[in-house]
Amino acid sequence: MMTENEDECDVQICRLMKPDDANIAGNVHGGTILKMIEEAGIIASTRHCNNPAHMNDEYEPSVSALVRVETTDFLQPMFIGEVAELRGKVTYSAPHSVEVQVMVTAENLLKGTKRLTNFATLWYVPMSADEKGKVLPAPPLKCPSKDVEEAGRARYEAQKAERRRIGLGGRPSLLIKSNDFYDDDGSSETLTVSHSRSSLIHLVGPSDCNTYGYASGGVTMKLMDEVAGCVAARHCRTNIVTASMDATNFHKTVRLGSICHLTGRATFTSNRSLEIEVMVDTEYLLAGSDVRERAVHAFFTYVSLGPDGRTQPIPQLKVQTEGEKIRYEEGKLRYEQRKSKRAANKQSKPSTS
Known part of the structure; x- marks a missing residue:
């Protein structure tokens, strides 16, 4: 189920966790939660980039592509039978990328309680819906205050600097070498x-x-x-x-x-x-x-x-x-x-x- 918040670009997703979502121990699979987080992020970012208020000669229809996920902590496990509620919100817009923050809570329907389980920050770039591979400018975001805008800009610069530090430059050409992962001696000893x-x-x-x-x-x-x-x-x-x-x-x-x-x-x-x-x-x-x-x-x-x-x-x-x-x-x-x-x-x- 998806509903709109006061801000038409925000997103709220609720889904009951079923046995198919479980890992072998019976908890909700961490990968399932990551998948839902990204779904909330792509909806929020694509809504922002295709908001009718932004559609003019400078901006054209686009679909968001995930380029970076900041550190995601699994604060508490989620269990089968609980309702996962994800709230995604666009929190900053750079010239060619959009930041989305997603909060995940687990609701126990029998007890009427909620727990915070995850909080994630994701970055997306708008890609042309008509011309594959073409990166488009991201529409600006009206921040509630100057301090909020400056904090968003600081996060943007920090993640950009991190990508440059590890040599990505945002658009790497990474051909795989045959020995870049298998450089051990092939031992099968336990705990190696x-x-x-x-x-x-x-x-x-x-x-x-x-x-x-x-x-x-x-x-x-x-x-x-x-x-x-x-x-x-x-x-x-x-x-x-x-x-x-x-x-x-x-x-x-x-x-x-x-x-x-x-x-x-x-x-x-x-x-x-x-x-x-x-x-x-x-x-x-x-x-x-x-x-x-x-x-x-x-x-x-x-x-x-x-x-x-x-x-x-x-x-x-x-x-x-x-x-x-x-x-x-x-x-x-x-x-x-x-x-x-x-x-x-x-x-x-x-x-x-």
Whole structure:
């Protein structure tokens, strides 16, 4: 069900969580929540970019394409039988991109209570509805105050700087090297990187795509979470749940008929969390070659739950090769950065009222 808020560009989506939405432990699959978040984001951003008030000689009909997801924390698990409510709102508009913030709550219909489960920030670019691949200018957003506008501009500049820092420049050409993921010694010893590494191959079909023949970002994130979940389950051999997904850049659009090669590997363990790196490489069948390109790259964090539903210690990862040791230290740095961000954000959690 979808209803409009006071602002006609905002979106509210409600859906009852059913058994088909569950992971093997019975909770709602983290990938399902990510998919719903992206659906709310694409509706809000596309509404903004196609608002009749903006339709003039400068702006033309467009469809939004996901280019970046900021760090997404899974604050609490969601359960089957609860109602997921997502509220998406356009919070900033840059010259060629739009920021959307999505808040997710879980409603227990029997108790009449609501819990905040997720809060995510996504960035979209408007793509021409008539000319595939053409990026359009984004209509401006009227902010309620100068302070709100300045805060939005600061977030925009920060994410742009981060993309440049990792060498993306927004539009990378990333051809895949055969050894850029498989550089370990092939050991199958328990708790090693190679022991839990998992992969998935998915043919992008019509049900995965928007009306313009490109796979939705939500579908891709759901597949990524499934691969990461396999890695976590193999490593921990317990009930595992998604705790967070780091800032993620979508390097390349994935076309209908593409083969997605998804691979996940463990990179770092703290006492109670496991970091997993996921790569998505695409191969377009109708291109006449077997060249693969990197579409998405992300880091997921998982926690292990005991029989009482509380987090429990994670088996420590055994790193063996030089590459694994380097990635472990990089993962440790990301872990410390996540801890710092969570501490800074604790005072500014959005209200569910």
